[in-house]
Each structure stands twice: as structure tokens, then as C-alpha cells.
Amino acid sequence: MMLEANHLNVYYGNIHALKDVSFSVGEGEIVALIGANGAGKSTTLKTISGMLRSQTGSISFLGEDISKTESFRMVNKGLAHVPEGRRIFQQMPVMENLEMGAYTSKGDITEGIKEVFRHFPRLEERKKQIAGTLSGGEQQMLAIGRAMMSKPKLLMLDEPSMGLAPILVEEIFEIIRLFHEAGTTILLVEQNAGKALAIANRAYVLESGRIALTGTGAELMQSEAIKKAYLGG
């Protein structure tokens, strides 16, 4: 397994946010974490990337224990995280945002930038524009493009469809599929369970900090419980 998280317990003060969460992501997979608001999806991603610490258990990435690794070292290990709310650098131009995505890479980054522009031609048109003035969809594209600049082995996406118009959601999911085909393993957090299950090889359902269900995307889509709770009947 590329990523293996075992028995994670994460607290915000007195609040027990992740309760004994274990899951794994195999190389070349798209794995989705779905669940309601506050179920612990973002907390899980933050714990993987070292922004939060688990009190127990272990996280191994490519065979190495990363549960104590500082978050700024994750990119170099091949782990990129597009956080909730995109968190692009609002006051920097599009171009500099992409440069920051390749902060740790030593070589020439023009090829990487070309690659991002090939997927997101709209970003090329706006490469000198201050990122804060982009539309929501463009900001999401920039956030994904910025993460791709580090050429990650595992890309973690936190709610890439949040707040986007349906047509943009389609576009973003298409890009995720393309990156996946190009060899990037993907861990996807989504509230849009239908979309996520349709694209995912496997998925985990989080409920109040616990993993309640797991299965292949197709299996979960057929599950009555999932249909009721997340797919609108």
C-alpha cells in the first residue's frame, strides 16, 4: 500500500474528532472519503499531511513512517495536499502561486507550468492576474495546478467541488481523472458522494469521526444505507 493509516485518534481540545480511523490507499488508486459535514474528512487529510497530530497509531507513506514528520517535508516525499477552501495565495499572481507549488523542486519548472496550462488553459490567460481576483472555479483550478507542480505521487484533494457550478464540477472531476490516468494516486475528500463514488476505485464512509463503511465505489453506490444518507434516496 502506498499510504497506510492505522488507528488514528485526533483531538481538538476535548473534542474527539477522529476515533480509531484506519484506512489505506494503494498505488494507482482513487480512494474517496465521504461523509457529512463534521464527520472528520478534512481532519483525516490534515493528519496525514502533518498539520494535525494523531495521539495514537501510525501513518506510513511508501513504507516510511510519517506520523512525526513536519508538514513542510511532505511535499518532498511526494505527498501533495490541496486543502479545504483552496488556500491559494490571494495576493500573488497566478504564476507565482504555481512557482510556490514547485518550491522544493530543484530543476527547471517551465515544463511543469506548461503542463498545468495544458490542463487549465484559463490559468494561462490569467497568469499575471492576482489570484484573489479569480473566480471560484479558477481558484480551484489554480489550487490543483499548484499542487501538481510538485509532481506528487499521492494527491490529496479536500472538497474540490465545493461551491462550484455543476459544469465546473464536471470539469474538475475530468481533470482529476486525467491526472489519475497520468499516474497520480488520488485520495479524494468529498461531500458530493455521487460524484466521488463514480470516480473512485474504493471509498470509506466517515460518520462522526469513525469509519462506518468501506467498499468499492460501485458497491457503495448500490448500498441502501448510502443511498439514503448521501445520495438523496
Next chain:
Amino acid sequence: MEFLSNLISGLSLGAIYALIALGYTMVYGIAKMLNFAHGDVIMIGAFTVLATVATAGFPWYIGIIASVIVCTVLGVTIEKIAYKPLRKANPLSVLITAIGVSYFLQSVALLIFGSGKQSFPTVIKANPIKLGSLIIQGNSVVTLIITTIIMVVLTLFINKTRLGKAMRAVSEDKDAAELMGISVNRTISLTFAIGSALAAVAGIFYGSTYGFVDPYAGAMPGIKAFVAAVFGGIGSIPGAMLGGILLGIIENLSKAYISTDLADAIVFGVLIVVLIVKPTGLLGKKIREKV
């Protein structure tokens, strides 16, 4: 002619304030804290020159190099020991700690150098420039030239280099910067190093302008530079430069034409007016957010 001469010495005083204000504003921008010990780093820098040049008899350039090194190490050490453990603490605790560090540095200087004013050695040897009836102090010219060079280099560094961009990224969003592989701790150390090195240079100019140094010599320029940083828009680098220079000019012209005693009151009065009209300071950024 007299006006021009007052304007130029105001400009030179302002350049010193600007150098100090840059330290305040950069640290605020990156670490989101007010380092009230910054003024005292200037004083330590000035005493370092005094100890190496006047006491130990080294040449002037050794004094300058020693001062820059001592201040840089001091600034980084202060951050590591006093501020870093408080990274997630209440801002008031950090503020009180900074004031504590300020008194600590003053007390150390008091123990080593005593409380009296000591005359600052001549490290800037430049003859006054005469243009007709206008006489410009050599000191002012050197201060202005060096400060201009420093500001240009700093601006290029922040805007064009990889490290400078990383500093801006950290100042905007620490978590996102970490996810890009930027170490926030190292960036904060770098910021303290740059700010303190600038403080050392400011200390040399300040000592040369006023001709003396004592353990409290850093307090007043420190406060004024803080005012300059707020005046220009705290967190903004061009703002600190502009704020510092305007403050120096206002102070010097007030001294020349209004009243020496009231000069400081006028300076702080102008700050109050600016903050009433534009609370973010002259070049302060409006927070722009799109959700």
C-alpha cells in the same frame, strides 16, 4: 537653502527610521507579532561598534561587520528562545515577552557599559558637501546612499527571489506555505535575521548622527520606527520605507520651524490623524477575500 538643508537632514533621519521600521513591519508581516525589543537591538549594535572600534581599536569596517553579525545572531536567538515557544500563545503574552526582552537587553547593556552616555566613534568619514550656500552633512549623504541601496536590494529580494516569494507566501498563509514545502520556522528565523541586520546598520547611522550611545538609546528610535511602520501600513515593506522617511522629514521640519519641544508631539499627532482617516496606514493592504 536653509529649508532644503533641513529637508535633507530630515530625509536622512527618516532613512534611519525606515531601516528600523522595515524590521518591525517584516516581523509583523511574517510572525504576526510586534517585536518591541527591536529598538534595543539597535542599541546593542551601536555598543558593538563602540566596543570593537573605540575600546579594542579595530578599524571602522571591522566594527560595522561585527555589529551586523552580533545583531543578526542576537535577533535570531531572541526569536528562538523568547518568541518561538509562544508561537501559538495569546498575542498579549507575546507582546509582554517582547517588552521583557527589551528591558533585559537594556539591563545587560547597563551591566556591561554602565549608564552614562558614551561618545560614538567616527565610523563614517565623509566631508560635508557644499552646493553654493547649501551645506549637506557628509553623514546624511552616506546614510541616504546606503539606505537607498539597501531598500532596492531588499525590494528585489522580496519580489524576485525564491526565498523572498516564500516569505510573502508565509506572511499570507502559513499552513498553505507549509503544504508547499516552505518551512515556516526557517522563514521566521530569516526574517528576524534580516530585520536585525538592518537594525545594526540603523544603529551605526543613529550613533553617527547623534554622536553618543547609552543603554536607552534604542528605545526612542524604536518607538518612532514602530510609529513609522504603522503610519505606512504595518506589514507593508514600501509602507515602512515611506512611513519612516515622512516621519523623519516631519520631525526635522517641526524642530526647525515650529518647536523643538513639540516635534515629537507633532509626529505622534500626525500618526493619529492618518490612522483616523486611513486606519490601515498609508500603504496598508485592504484584506481582500473571495470565498
